Amino acid sequence: MKKTALNAIHKKMGGKMVEFAGFEMPVQFEGITIEHETVRKKLGVFDVSHMGEFWVEGPHAFDLVQKVTTNDVSALFDGKVQYSCFPNGNGGIVDDLLVYRFHKEKYLLVVNASNIEKDWEHINKYNRVGAKLTNASDEISQLAIQGPLALKAMQKLTEETVEDMEYYTFKVLTFAGVSDVIFSTTGYTGAGGCEIYFPNKYAEEIYMAVLKAGEEYGIKPVGLGARDTLRLESGFCLYGNDIDDNTSPIAAGLGWITKFTDGNDFINRDLFEKQKKEGVPQRLKGFVMEERGIPRHGYEVVDENGNTIGTVTSGTMSPMIHKGIGMAYLDKPYWKEGSEIYIKIRNKAIKAVVTRPPFYKS
Numbered sequence: 001m002k003k004t005a006l007n008a009i010h011k012k013m014g015g016k017m018v019e020f021a022g023f024e025m026p027v028q029f030e031g032i033t034i035e036h037e038t039v040r041k042k043l044g045v046f047d048v049s050h051m052g053e054f055w056v057e058g059p060h061a062f063d064l065v066q067k068v069t070t071n072d073v074s075a076l077f078d079g080k081v082q083y084s085c086f087p088n089g090n091g092g093i094v095d096d097l098l099v100y101r102f103h104k105e106k107y108l109l110v111v112n113a114s115n116i117e118k119d120w121e122h123i124n125k126y127n128r129v130g131a132k133l134t135n136a137s138d139e140i141s142q143l144a145i146q147g148p149l150a151l152k153a154m155q156k157l158t159e160e161t162v163e164d165m166e167y168y169t170f171k172v173l174t175f176a177g178v179s180d181v182i183f184s185t186t187g188y189t190g191a192g193g194c195e196i197y198f199p200n201k202y203a204e205e206i207y208m209a210v211l212k213a214g215e216e217y218g219i220k221p222v223g224l225g226a227r228d229t230l231r232l233e234s235g236f237c238l239y240g241n242d243i244d245d246n247t248s249p250i251a252a253g254l255g256w257i258t259k260f261t262d263g264n265d266f267i268n269r270d271l272f273e274k275q276k277k278e279g280v281p282q283r284l285k286g287f288v289m290e291e292r293g294i295p296r297h298g299y300e301v302v303d304e305n306g307n308t309i310g311t312v313t314s315g316t317m318s319p320m321i322h323k324g325i326g327m328a329y330l331d332k333p334y335w336k337e338g339s340e341i342y343i344k345i346r347n348k349a350i351k352a353v354v355t356r357p358p359f360y361k362s
Contacts, residue, residue: 001022002023002050003024004025004047004141004203005200005204006047006049006141006203007024009204009207010025010047010221014029015027015028018224020224022114023113025223026221026223027224028225029220032225032229035221035223036230036319039189039222040148040191040319040362041147043145043147043153045144045211045222046143046144046222046223047142048143049141049142051137052119053108053110053111053140054133054136055107055108055109056106056108056133057106057133058130058131061104061105061106061107063129064123065107067265068266069099070249070254070257070266070272071083071258071259073099073101078102079101080100080168081100081101081184081186082098082099083097083257084098086122087249087267088245089267089268090245091272093245093249093252094118094122095119096239096243098110098186100182100184112239120135139199141199141200141206142195143196143206144189144194145219146187146191146192146194146230147191147193148362150191150192150194151185151194152217153217154175154210154214157213159174162185162194165183165185169184170186175198176205176209176210176213177209178198178205181197184196184197188230190231190358191234191362229318229319232315233316233321233325233359233360234359235356235358235359237252237254237284242314248275249272250272251280251329258272260272282310282331284313284327284328286326287325287353288359289323289324289351290340290353291350292324292350293348294315294345295312295315295325295328295345297314297315299343301328301343303334303342309341310328313327313328314327320359321359321360330354334354335354339354340354341353
C-alpha cells in the first residue's frame with residue numbers, strides 16, 4: 001500500500017487506518033458522526049494527498065483539455081477552477097476532475113486517486129497536439145480544510161487575503177511560511193473552506209500549522225468516513241458509485257458541466273447532445289427515507305407494486321437530519337421531486353421520497 005507523507009502522524013493521532021485506492025488512509029479519528037458535525041458547524045482538516053495531479057502545459061494545452069473534458073475550458077480565466085469530467089468515447093465517464101487554469105498555456109488537472117493510472121493513459125491517448133504532460137501525483141500533498149470557519153482560521157497563515165475569495169477560485173501564495181502553495185476555495189463537503197497543494201516535504205510542517213491555526217475554532221482531523229457522509233449529504237457524485245464508465249453525464253445529472261457551446265468539440269459531444277435532446281431512460285436522483293432504514297450501494301428500488309424501477313448508488317444515515325439518504329438511478333416516471341419510491345432493505349420495501357440535494361442546508 002502507498003502512504004501519504006502524513007501517514008505516521010495519522011497513526012500517532014489515533015487514526016483508524018484502512019486501504020483506500022491503494023493507499024493506507026485514516027477512515028476516522030474520534031468517530032464519523034462527530035467529525036461530520038465538526039465540519040458542518042466549525043472546521044476540519046482532511047489529508048487528501050492520495051488524489052492525482054497532472055500538469056498540462058504548452059501552446060496546445062488548452063486544445064487538449066478542451067478535447068478531453070466536457071465543460072467549456074474557454075470560460076476559465078487565470079485563477080479560476082472548473083468541475084468537469086472525462087468522457088470515455090463510449091458514452092461513459094472515465095473520471096470526474098477539477099481543472100485549474102494558471103494561464104492559457106498551463107493547467108492543473110486534479111483527478112481521483114483510484115483512477116490516476118487510467119486517467120493518465122486516457123489523456124496521453126488523446127494528446128495528438130503535443131501538449132507537455134507531467135504526472136505530479138507522487139510529489140504533491142493536498143489538504144482539505146473544510147467548514148464555515150475554515151477560511152477565517154486559514155487567514156492567520158497567509159498575508160494574502162483569502163477570506164473573501166470567490167468559490168472555485170485559487171491563488172498561489174506563501175502559506176505557513178511555505179512559498180508557492182496553491183490555495184483553492186474548492187471542496188467536497190458543501191460546507192465551504194479550501195483545499196491546498198504543496199510539495200510532500202512540507203506536509204508535516206503545514207499540517208501542524210493548520211491544526212494550530214484552527215485550534216481556537218475547534219478544528220479536528222477528519223477521516224474518509226466523514227468525507228463520504230458529507231459529500232453525500234451535499235449530493236456530490238462519487239466515482240465508482242454514482243458515476244463510472246457505464247454512466248453518461250446527462251443521466252448522472254451532470255448536464256451543467258456538459259457544455260455544447262460553439263467550438264467545444266469534446267469527446268462524445270454528439271452523443272451527449274442527442275441524449276440531452278431526446279432524454280435518457282434513467283437518471284440519478286436523490287431520496288430521503290420516510291421510514292427507518294439505511295440505504296446502501298446496490299440496493300434495489302421498487303414501486304408500490306414491487307416492480308423494479310432503479311438501483312441505489314450511494315446511501316448512508318445523515319448525521320445532520322438523522323434520516324437515511326441516498327442517490328439512485330431511477331426510471332423516468334419517478335424523477336419528479338416528491339415521488340414515492342421504496343428501497344429494498346433485507347427483503348423489506350422501505351418507503352422513501354425523491355428529494356433534490358443538498359439534503360442538509362446550513
